[in-house]
Amino acid sequence: MMNLTAQKSTRDSGSIFIETLIASAIVALMLAATYRSIGDASLRTKKAEERREALLVAQSQMATAGITQSLSTGGTSGIDGEMAWQLDVAPYVFASDENDVGQMERVRVTVRRRDADQDLITLSSLRLLPKRVAQ
16 A cells, blocks of 8 residues: 555656646746847837937937028038938929029938938928028
8 A cells, every 4th residue: 555655656746847847948938038028128218219319419400400500502411429410401492483582492301320321310391591682
């Protein structure tokens, strides 16, 4: 009788060992998925912060365009912290180009990281340049 109890106890301990291994594997898979989710969220947060910074630089350049220096057709570029920006001014052509007020110009600001080639953000707007008086 005692021999039967000892065999049953040994069989149960083997079963418990297998169950423990399976539970450990499930926990490891869940931890790996959680780690990956946190890593992805961290990367998305970094990219969102980078785009927010680029947007602030672009808005700042757009707001000062024509104020700190006169707007003229062509391009200007510069660096603001980790961001490189490009401001382009080009004539805006529409049906009636003749007016007494001035010339419409399309102003576009593009911002990217200094060490990257891909643009992070581009803003575009129209500005009215005063009509040049012929001398």
